[in-house]
Amino acid sequence: MSEINKQPASEDRRRFMGTAAAVAGLAIAPGVLLYEVAHSKSDDVGVSNQTRWGMLVDSTKCATGCNDCVTACSTENGWQMPEQSKHPRQAPQWIRKLELEDPLSQVKTSLPMMCQHCAEPPCVDVCPTGASFKRADGIVLVDRHICIGCRYCMMACPYKARSLVHEPLNDTQKQDVPRGIGCVESCTFCVQKVDRGDGTTACVEACTAAGHNALVFGDLNDAESEISKLLRTLPTKEVRADLNLNLGVRYHGI
Amino acid sequence: MRRNHMKLLMHHRDETVHEGVRTKKYSLKQCINCHASKETGSVTAAKDNFCVSCHSYAAVKIDCFDCHSSKPQSSAMMHPLSVEGAHLKHQMAAQAGVQVSVKDMAAMAEGVK
Numbered sequence: 001m002s003e004i005n006k007q008p009a010s011e012d013r014r015r016f017m018g019t020a021a022a023v024a025g026l027a028i029a030p031g032v033l034l035y036e037v038a039h040s041k042s043d044d045v046g047v048s049n050q051t052r053w054g055m056l057v058d059s060t061k062c063a064t065g066c067n068d069c070v071t072a073c074s075t076e077n078g079w080q081m082p083e084q085s086k087h088p089r090q091a092p093q094w095i096r097k098l099e100l101e102d103p104l105s106q107v108k109t110s111l112p113m114m115c116q117h118c119a120e121p122p123c124v125d126v127c128p129t130g131a132s133f134k135r136a137d138g139i140v141l142v143d144r145h146i147c148i149g150c151r152y153c154m155m156a157c158p159y160k161a162r163s164l165v166h167e168p169l170n171d172t173q174k175q176d177v178p179r180g181i182g183c184v185e186s187c188t189f190c191v192q193k194v195d196r197g198d199g200t201t202a203c204v205e206a207c208t209a210a211g212h213n214a215l216v217f218g219d220l221n222d223a224e225s226e227i228s229k230l231l232r233t234l235p236t237k238e239v240r241a242d243l244n245l246n247l248g249v250r251y252h253g254i
Numbered sequence: 255m256r257r258n259h260m261k262l263l264m265h266h267r268d269e270t271v272h273e274g275v276r277t278k279k280y281s282l283k284q285c286i287n288c289h290a291s292k293e294t295g296s297v298t299a300a301k302d303n304f305c306v307s308c309h310s311y312a313a314v315k316i317d318c319f320d321c322h323s324s325k326p327q328s329s330a331m332m333h334p335l336s337v338e339g340a341h342l343k344h345q346m347a348a349q350a351g352v353q354v355s356v357k358d359m360a361a362m363a364e365g366v367k
Contacts, residue, residue: 044280046273135272143271144321171296173323175283180321195274 052119052138053189053248054220055204056227056236059111060253061214069112069215070095072206076190078174092163092179094187095203100254109254112203112215115140115161115187116239117248123153123162132184138220138248139189149182158240162186189217189248220248256308263318282318287326298324 073095074081085091095114101107121140123132131146132153142153142162154162168181176192179185190201200217207215218227236250255262266280278284289304290297297304298319305324309316 043277044275046269046275133272135274137274141271145267145271168320171319171324173321175286175323175325175327178321178323183321191274192276195276 047135047137047195049136049138050221052220053194054117054138054218054227055189055201055249056216056230056234056252057111057249058214058216058234058252059109061212062110062112063210063212063214064099064108064110066110066210066212067097068206068210068212069203070097072202073114073187076174076193076202077177077188078172078179079185087166090164090166092165092185094163094185111251111254113159113161113239114203114249115157115189116159116245117187117189119246119248121245122156122158122243126152126156128152135191137194139191139194140186141188141191142184142186144178144180144183144185147183149184151184153184157186158243158245282322283326286322286324290324290326295326296324 070093071081073079077094079092079094082088082091082093095112098111098113100109100111102109117138117140119134119138121132121134123140124134127133128150129146129148131143131148132140133143134140149164151164154160154164162184163186164184165179165181169179173179177188190198190203193201204215204217207213216227216230218225220228220231222228231250234252236252237254238245238247238250239254263282266275267282269275270280286297291300291303294300294303298306298316301307301310305316305318
């Protein structure tokens with residue numbers, strides 16, 4: 001073995017390797033193959049920017065007083081509802097229901113508010129450690145391994161979407177959703193479900209199950225997805241569109 | 255594995271969190287599913303549980319389970335080959351004093367299911 005190792009690679013072998021590499025290059029060359037690879041995400045390949053996950057909230061269908069999306073999120077992701085917490089004002093909340101009233105016309109609007117999954121997220125801009133990041137498929141997340149709990153991102157977020165875990169969780173976490181004291185967290189678009197290939201989130205499932213159908217989740221980059229078709233027909237708005245953040249969550253009827 | 259598991263976990267955690275790779279190979283969940291103790295259902299609850307048994311001996315603090323759950327969500331999720339099969343393998347080897355092949359183990363796992 002040692003004798004072989006001492007020999008430099010022979011000319012023949014070099015020539016062979018060169019040809020082999022050229023053949024391999026040819027096989028990949030037709031763009032079709034690469035396109036196919038990018039679109040069918042197999043389990044051990046990372047996410048790609050071919051997909052951009054987004055949500056459409058139809059506030060005309062969102063029922064006043066209904067809290068199903070919030071409870072579903074709490075159950076799926078293992079955070080406690082603020083009412084059950086000893087300190088409700090600082091309890092983590094990934095999604096919350098807002099009831100708005102126009103002071104002039106007294107028109108009432110009901111809508112869920114959560115992380116808007118901006119394409120240009122301010123939370124990522126301000127994070128001093130790089131813990132706050134945007135995944136290739138547009139989901140904005142916190143890498144809790146790197147988060148130091150400084151809460152700059154909470155200050156920077158225009159939507160008050162993030163919260164800090166103040167109390168120890170004592171092994172009550174869900175196995176799919178690790179979370180812990182001293183880290184900032186927010187809506188993840190149920191990233192564990194998305195990666196599993198469910199193609200939906202807990203809040204959307206709950207809203208559909210309750211028969212309201214106010215929430216639609218899907219791929220904004222896929223022109224044939226339900227959400228893209230709806231976005232083409234319904235007039236929608238981004239909250240604080242003046243900030244030019246290119247949000248993943250769009251609202252209809254506000 | 256004993257010497258380098260932390261490097262492996264560190265590498266896999268970044269691919270999981272940032273790129274969404276969540277196969278069994280990359281999953282801490284899968285480690286826990288197989289290695290959780292039969293008695294406590296956890297890898298850290300008792301002194302002789304999988305992670306703690308070494309970490310207490312080496313006096314290395316283990317932070318993983320401040321955030322990650324140390325228990326499989328249900329005992330049904332435990333891997334049949336590693337939980338039942340591994341115990342059977344040890345029992346059989348101890349009784350007969352012979353080596354057990356991979357084929358035998360697989361056959362036993364089939365039987366256990």
